[in-house]
Amino acid sequence: MTSGIRFDAVSVAYGGTTVLDRLDLTVEPGEVIALLGPSGSGKTTALRAVAGFVRPVSGRVLIGDRDVTALPPYRRGIGMVVQQYALFPHLRVEANVAFGLKARKTPKDEIPGRVAEALEMTGMAAYAHRYPRELSGGQQQRVAIARALAIRPKVLLLDEPLSALDAQLRSGMLAELARLHRELPDVSILYVTHDQVEALTLADRIAVMDKARLQDCGTPQDLYRRPRTEFTASFVGNANLLPVTVTADGVAFDGTELNVAPGDATPGAATLCVRPHLVGLGEGPNALRGRIVEVQWRGSTHRLYVEVGGHRVKADVRELRETPLLGSEVTLHFAPEDAVLLAAGVNDDH
Amino acid sequence: MLVHSRTGRWTAWAGFAVLFVPLFALPFLVIVAASFSTNWSGAFPSGPTTAHYAAAVRGESLQALTTSLVTAVTASLIALTAGTWAALAGAALGGGGPWGRRAKRVLDALFMLPVAVPSVVVGLAVLVAYSQPPVLLNGTRWIVILAHTVLVTAFAHQSVSAAVVRLDPMYEQAAAGLGARPSYVLLRVKLPLLLPSLNAAAGLCFALSMGELSATMMLYPPDWTPLPVLIFTRTDRGALFTGSALAVVLMAATLLALLAVSRIRTKASYR
Numbered sequence: 001m002t003s004g005i006r007f008d009a010v011s012v013a014y015g016g017t018t019v020l021d022r023l024d025l026t027v028e029p030g031e032v033i034a035l036l037g038p039s040g041s042g043k044t045t046a047l048r049a050v051a052g053f054v055r056p057v058s059g060r061v062l063i064g065d066r067d068v069t070a071l072p073p074y075r076r077g078i079g080m081v082v083q084q085y086a087l088f089p090h091l092r093v094e095a096n097v098a099f100g101l102k103a104r105k106t107p108k109d110e111i112p113g114r115v116a117e118a119l120e121m122t123g124m125a126a127y128a129h130r131y132p133r134e135l136s137g138g139q140q141q142r143v144a145i146a147r148a149l150a151i152r153p154k155v156l157l158l159d160e161p162l163s164a165l166d167a168q169l170r171s172g173m174l175a176e177l178a179r180l181h182r183e184l185p186d187v188s189i190l191y192v193t194h195d196q197v198e199a200l201t202l203a204d205r206i207a208v209m210d211k212a213r214l215q216d217c218g219t220p221q222d223l224y225r226r227p228r229t230e231f232t233a234s235f236v237g238n239a240n241l242l243p244v245t246v247t248a249d250g251v252a253f254d255g256t257e258l259n260v261a262p263g264d265a266t267p268g269a270a271t272l273c274v275r276p277h278l279v280g281l282g283e284g285p286n287a288l289r290g291r292i293v294e295v296q297w298r299g300s301t302h303r304l305y306v307e308v309g310g311h312r313v314k315a316d317v318r319e320l321r322e323t324p325l326l327g328s329e330v331t332l333h334f335a336p337e338d339a340v341l342l343a344a345g346v347n348d349d350h
Numbered sequence: 351m352l353v354h355s356r357t358g359r360w361t362a363w364a365g366f367a368v369l370f371v372p373l374f375a376l377p378f379l380v381i382v383a384a385s386f387s388t389n390w391s392g393a394f395p396s397g398p399t400t401a402h403y404a405a406a407v408r409g410e411s412l413q414a415l416t417t418s419l420v421t422a423v424t425a426s427l428i429a430l431t432a433g434t435w436a437a438l439a440g441a442a443l444g445g446g447g448p449w450g451r452r453a454k455r456v457l458d459a460l461f462m463l464p465v466a467v468p469s470v471v472v473g474l475a476v477l478v479a480y481s482q483p484p485v486l487l488n489g490t491r492w493i494v495i496l497a498h499t500v501l502v503t504a505f506a507h508q509s510v511s512a513a514v515v516r517l518d519p520m521y522e523q524a525a526a527g528l529g530a531r532p533s534y535v536l537l538r539v540k541l542p543l544l545l546p547s548l549n550a551a552a553g554l555c556f557a558l559s560m561g562e563l564s565a566t567m568m569l570y571p572p573d574w575t576p577l578p579v580l581i582f583t584r585t586d587r588g589a590l591f592t593g594s595a596l597a598v599v600l601m602a603a604t605l606l607a608l609l610a611v612s613r614i615r616t617k618a619s620y621r
Binding site: 051072073074080082084086088099100103104147151157 | 520521523524525526527528529531532534538539542543545
């Protein structure tokens with residue numbers, strides 16, 4: 001049986017409100033796809049449709065070649081980890097991990113080995129006899145992952161698995177999840193998150209969701225370097241979104257001709273996306289003159305907010321020896337290849 | 351602390367004593383004192399004896415105690431099963447759209463009915479309903495057990511319902527996601543997590559059944575006389591001191607059983 005997940009025009013509605021609108025998406029066998037979006041974007045609904053906790057009003061969900069749209073959750077053969085862990089409080093760690101195996105009537109003599117293997121994989125073997133309440137948040141999350149992995153699912157659903165952890169634990173668990181995926185190359189993973197760092201780090205592809213719809217889908221590099229919509233540009237990484245005018249002669253911002261490849265952009269209003277860390281201080285190509293309105297020191301970098309023709313441009317520059325003065329005139333520049341032209345929809349507040 | 355000053359605290363304690371002693375403590379003390387006496391004509395009882403207790407744990411009295419215990423245990427177990435079932439079914443109905451929620455309200459109201467209706471009415475209703483074939487229970491112990499079950503199921507249903515509402519659905523979903531069928535989820539996840547409330551409900555049902563009199567009076571057959579009925583008939587015939595000893599035995603038996611139930615510690619209660 002091939003694994004993988006396919007959404008085939010899946011729509012979900014609650015009481016007349018569409019929370020997922022005709023989602024088409026395929027997670028290839030062994031692939032990690034991050035569903036990235038703000039809350040209420042439909043990403044968790046999509047995951048719950050795969051798990052079987054919500055029933056689509058139309059469309060099909062396939063796991064492998066099997067149409068599971070009408071199957072109850074317990075017949076779908078998935079592993080799932082949720083934000084609040086949901087470890088059974090009345091069972092010890094080992095019994096929690098063995099739960100899925102017993103529920104699926106795995107032969108009794110196989111269970112201890114599989115439990116030990118799953119706990120080993122997540123580094124929780126030493127805690128097998130503890131109760132969940134005796135573990136820290138990070139440890140509970142590892143047990144939840146071990147519990148999901150013990151049943152050797154072909155499909156693993158992760159619903160904001162790291163959002164209840166503090167920042168330091170989160171980056172540790174992120175590396176851990178990446179390692180687990182390398183050890184389990186056949187498992188397809190659907191990873192729901194609102195955190196772009198998690199998505200960029202883990203995912204083979206990112207599906208950006210907003211307002212119940214899939215906005216964009218591509219590899220992290222692709223979405224980061226060549227976003228197709230303003231929403232993607234601002235949600236995946238930071239972005240300066242500048243309103244520009246495309247004419248037959250080229251691209252102009254605030255009356256200044258820019259050296260930017262117009263590509264296949266249609267003449268008229270458009271949005272130019274430039275990442276703040278690709279904006280340099282000083283003279284260079286595409287020079288923009290403006291006044292500093294805010295400075296933030298961020299340790300290794302300075303974030304400058306520069307007002308250029310009524311628009312705020314963000315620039316992340318390597319830590320400056322002297323903090324620039326507010327109100328001083330500066331020149332910013334960016335390389336032509338670092339700018340991306342997007343379809344219009346003026347929005348320079350991100 | 352609500353009351354800060356020393357005088358205020360003393361006043362509060364005094365107020366508590368004035369209310370508690372005559373309302374709660376004194377009647378029980380009087381019963382206990384009377385159970386050890388042969389005569390009470392002055393301010394205090396006289397003629398101390400333990401003869402009433404010797405009689406209370408023999409013959410007819412012992413039989414009445416056993417009858418009460420068997421009735422209470424049986425009625426509580428049936429009530430707990432039915433009440434839990436109804437509470438779980440109600441929760442499932444409540445999650446099923448507007449019609450489901452309406453059905454749940456009707457179900458809840460039906461199960462609350464025995465609380466709203468005076469128990470003497472419940473007794474009469476059961477008597478009228480089961481005095482004719484095809485289900486002729488009148489004259490058997492089962493009519494008493496049935497009436498007790500009807501009366502206490504309401505409390506079981508209510509206390510388990512409250513716990514079911516608090517039960518986080520994520521446990522059920524996590525279990526289903528791991529491949530557990532609904533029956534497996536019920537046995538291995540939901541019931542263990544509900545165990546503390548089931549315990550409490552069982553204790554409540556048992557205590558209520560042990561003390562039930564009004565419905566029982568209308569129904570009890572000669573060979574199935576629960577202890578409260580015996581206490582009533584004895585004191586009614588003027589045997590106040592024997593009745594007092596029986597009342598103390600009833601209290602003690604109920605308290606012991608409640609204590610035993612409360613000792614059942616569950617892992618879930620350590621959450």
